[in-house]
Amino acid sequence: MTSSPSGRRAGKSSLSAVASRRVERPAPLRQAVYDALLELIVSRTLAPGQHLVEAELAEYLGVSRQPVREALQRLQTDGWVDLRPAQGAFVHTPTEEEADQLLAVRSVLETYSAKLAAEHATTQDVKQLKRLQKAGEDALAAADAERLVQANANLHAAVAAIGRNKVLAEMIGLLDRRVRWYYTPIARPHSRDSWNEHAELIAAVADGDAERAGEVMRRHAEQTRQTYHNRKNIENN
Amino acid sequence: MTSSPSGRRAGKSSLSAVASRRVERPAPLRQAVYDALLELIVSRTLAPGQHLVEAELAEYLGVSRQPVREALQRLQTDGWVDLRPAQGAFVHTPTEEEADQLLAVRSVLETYSAKLAAEHATTQDVKQLKRLQKAGEDALAAADAERLVQANANLHAAVAAIGRNKVLAEMIGLLDRRVRWYYTPIARPHSRDSWNEHAELIAAVADGDAERAGEVMRRHAEQTRQTYHNRKNIENN
DNA sequence: ATACAGCTTTTGGTATGCAAAAAGCAGTTC
DNA sequence: GAACTGCTTTTTGCATACCAAAAGCTGTAT
Structure with a gap:
C-alpha cells in the first residue's frame, strides 16, 4: 500500500477539487529526440546537406533507431530535413x-x-x-x-x-x-x-x-x- | 549478368541523354499506409473519437506495427488524429x-x-x-x-x-x-x-x-x- | 576514360520481447 | 449503492535482432 505510487485511475470519479490538476503524462522519448536533433540543426552542429545516419544519431543520443526514425520524420514534415527514399535523412538546405x-x-x-x-x-x-x-x-x-x-x-x-x-x-x-x-x-x-x-x-x-x-x-x-x-x-x- | 536487375547506380555518370528521366524511387510503405488511413478517416469509416489500435490496423492493412506508427504520427501533425501519450491514436474530433x-x-x-x-x-x-x-x-x-x-x-x-x-x-x-x-x-x-x-x-x-x-x-x-x-x-x- | 562486377553501408521493413501505463473488472467497505 | 482498493488485461513505447534491396564505393577489364 505504501509502496504503490497511489492511484493511476483516469476515469470520471469525483475529483471535483483536483479537477484542474494537470495529469502531466511523461512526454515520449521521440519528443526528446526531436528536440535534441532540432537543436543540433538550428545550432548548425549538423550542417545543411549533411547526411544523417540513423544508427549514428541513435548511438550518439543513447537510444535505439526507432525513436530516431520517428523524430526524423516529424522533422521532415516541419521542413528541417529532407527524407530521400532509400537514402535517408539530409539536413534541409534552404534555397x-x-x-x-x-x-x-x-x-x-x-x-x-x-x-x-x-x-x-x-x-x-x-x-x-x-x-x-x-x-x-x-x-x-x-x-x-x-x-x-x-x-x-x-x-x-x-x-x-x-x-x-x-x-x-x-x-x-x-x-x-x-x-x-x-x-x-x-x-x-x-x-x-x-x-x-x-x-x-x-x-x-x-x-x-x-x-x-x-x-x-x-x-x-x-x-x-x-x-x-x-x-x-x-x-x- | 542476366539475372542481375541491371544498373542501380545513381552517380554522376554520363546520362546526358537520359538526364531528365525521372528516377521514380518507390514510395515507402508508410506513405501507402498514411494514404489508406487518411482515406478511412475522411470517408468516416473510422469515426471521430475512435481509438485506433496499432496492432489492429497493422493486421487489417497487412503490414507490421512500425509503418502504422509512423503513419499515425504524420497523421497527427497534419491534424487528422490525436496522439495521447501512452494511450495511442484517436481520430481527431473537430470542435x-x-x-x-x-x-x-x-x-x-x-x-x-x-x-x-x-x-x-x-x-x-x-x-x-x-x-x-x-x-x-x-x-x-x-x-x-x-x-x-x-x-x-x-x-x-x-x-x-x-x-x-x-x-x-x-x-x-x-x-x-x-x-x-x-x-x-x-x-x-x-x-x-x-x-x-x-x-x-x-x-x-x-x-x-x-x-x-x-x-x-x-x-x-x-x-x-x-x-x-x-x-x-x-x-x- | 568507361562500363561493369563485386563489396559495403544504409535504409525500410519484419518479428519478437518487455516494462510501464491505462483501462477494465472485481470485490470490499462504508 | 457509491467510492475506494487491488488485481488482470490491453496497449503503448521502446529495444533488439534480422534481412532484402537499394545506393554508394571501389577496383578491374575493356
Missing part, C-alpha cells in the same frame, strides 16, 4: 526561392495575427507585450544578440497567442523558426528601427485598432523581407 | 472553435493565393482554370455532389499552384482538406452561387487584377465561412 516564399506567407499570417491581437487584447495582454518589449530593449542596450533574437521571437509569439487562434499561432511559430534559421548567418536582427516598429505595433494593439495593427505588422514584415532580400547570398557555411 | 479558426486562416491564405495567381497567370493557366470551372459546371448540371466537391478542390488547388508559392500551396491543400472533412456532414457545396463567384475570380485572374482577385476570393471564403457558421451544429455522427 533562396523557398526562403522568399516562406517570408511572404509569414508576412500574410503575421498581418492577420496582429489584427486579431488588436481585436482580442485585454489590458493584461497589453501589459505583457510591454514587458516583452522592455526585455528586448534591455537586450538591445546590452548588445546581446542572442537575447535579442529570443525576445523578438517571444514578442511575435505573444501577439499570435493573444489573437486566440491556435491554428494560426502554431503555423506562425513554425514559420518564424524556419525563417530565422534560414537567415541566421546574416540575421543580426535589424536592431534599433525594428524595435521602434514594435512600439508602434503595441500601441495599435492597445488601442484595439485592428487595421492599423495589421498595417504596421505588414510594413514590419515586408521590410525585413526586403532587408533579407537585398543581401542576396544566403551563406550556408 | 466548432477549431473549425472556425481553420476557416479564418484558410480565408487569409486563399486571398493571398488569389492575388499571387493574378500576378503570375499565363494564358495557359487561365485556360486550365476555365477547363476546371467547366468541369464543375458539368458536375453541377449532373447534380453529382461528389464530383462537384472534387472539382471545387481542384480549382482551388490550381489557383494555389499558379501562384508559384509551394509553401503556400501546400498549406492551403492541407487546410482545405481538413475544412472539407469537418463539414462533410452538412457541406453539400453551396451550389449555384458559389460557382458564379468562381467565374468572377477567374475573370479577375485573367485580367491580372490582383486586388480584385483577392477581394473576390476573400468574399468567397468569408461567405462560405458564414454559411457554415450559421448551421451551428457540427454533427459528428
Whole structure:
C-alpha cells in the first residue's frame, strides 16, 4: 500500500477539487529526440546537406533507431530535413526561392495575427507585450544578440497567442523558426528601427485598432523581407 | 549478368541523354499506409473519437506495427488524429472553435493565393482554370455532389499552384482538406452561387487584377465561412 | 576514360520481447 | 449503492535482432 505510487485511475470519479490538476503524462522519448536533433540543426552542429545516419544519431543520443526514425520524420514534415527514399535523412538546405516564399506567407499570417491581437487584447495582454518589449530593449542596450533574437521571437509569439487562434499561432511559430534559421548567418536582427516598429505595433494593439495593427505588422514584415532580400547570398557555411 | 536487375547506380555518370528521366524511387510503405488511413478517416469509416489500435490496423492493412506508427504520427501533425501519450491514436474530433479558426486562416491564405495567381497567370493557366470551372459546371448540371466537391478542390488547388508559392500551396491543400472533412456532414457545396463567384475570380485572374482577385476570393471564403457558421451544429455522427 | 562486377553501408521493413501505463473488472467497505 | 482498493488485461513505447534491396564505393577489364 505504501509502496504503490497511489492511484493511476483516469476515469470520471469525483475529483471535483483536483479537477484542474494537470495529469502531466511523461512526454515520449521521440519528443526528446526531436528536440535534441532540432537543436543540433538550428545550432548548425549538423550542417545543411549533411547526411544523417540513423544508427549514428541513435548511438550518439543513447537510444535505439526507432525513436530516431520517428523524430526524423516529424522533422521532415516541419521542413528541417529532407527524407530521400532509400537514402535517408539530409539536413534541409534552404534555397533562396523557398526562403522568399516562406517570408511572404509569414508576412500574410503575421498581418492577420496582429489584427486579431488588436481585436482580442485585454489590458493584461497589453501589459505583457510591454514587458516583452522592455526585455528586448534591455537586450538591445546590452548588445546581446542572442537575447535579442529570443525576445523578438517571444514578442511575435505573444501577439499570435493573444489573437486566440491556435491554428494560426502554431503555423506562425513554425514559420518564424524556419525563417530565422534560414537567415541566421546574416540575421543580426535589424536592431534599433525594428524595435521602434514594435512600439508602434503595441500601441495599435492597445488601442484595439485592428487595421492599423495589421498595417504596421505588414510594413514590419515586408521590410525585413526586403532587408533579407537585398543581401542576396544566403551563406550556408 | 542476366539475372542481375541491371544498373542501380545513381552517380554522376554520363546520362546526358537520359538526364531528365525521372528516377521514380518507390514510395515507402508508410506513405501507402498514411494514404489508406487518411482515406478511412475522411470517408468516416473510422469515426471521430475512435481509438485506433496499432496492432489492429497493422493486421487489417497487412503490414507490421512500425509503418502504422509512423503513419499515425504524420497523421497527427497534419491534424487528422490525436496522439495521447501512452494511450495511442484517436481520430481527431473537430470542435466548432477549431473549425472556425481553420476557416479564418484558410480565408487569409486563399486571398493571398488569389492575388499571387493574378500576378503570375499565363494564358495557359487561365485556360486550365476555365477547363476546371467547366468541369464543375458539368458536375453541377449532373447534380453529382461528389464530383462537384472534387472539382471545387481542384480549382482551388490550381489557383494555389499558379501562384508559384509551394509553401503556400501546400498549406492551403492541407487546410482545405481538413475544412472539407469537418463539414462533410452538412457541406453539400453551396451550389449555384458559389460557382458564379468562381467565374468572377477567374475573370479577375485573367485580367491580372490582383486586388480584385483577392477581394473576390476573400468574399468567397468569408461567405462560405458564414454559411457554415450559421448551421451551428457540427454533427459528428 | 568507361562500363561493369563485386563489396559495403544504409535504409525500410519484419518479428519478437518487455516494462510501464491505462483501462477494465472485481470485490470490499462504508 | 457509491467510492475506494487491488488485481488482470490491453496497449503503448521502446529495444533488439534480422534481412532484402537499394545506393554508394571501389577496383578491374575493356
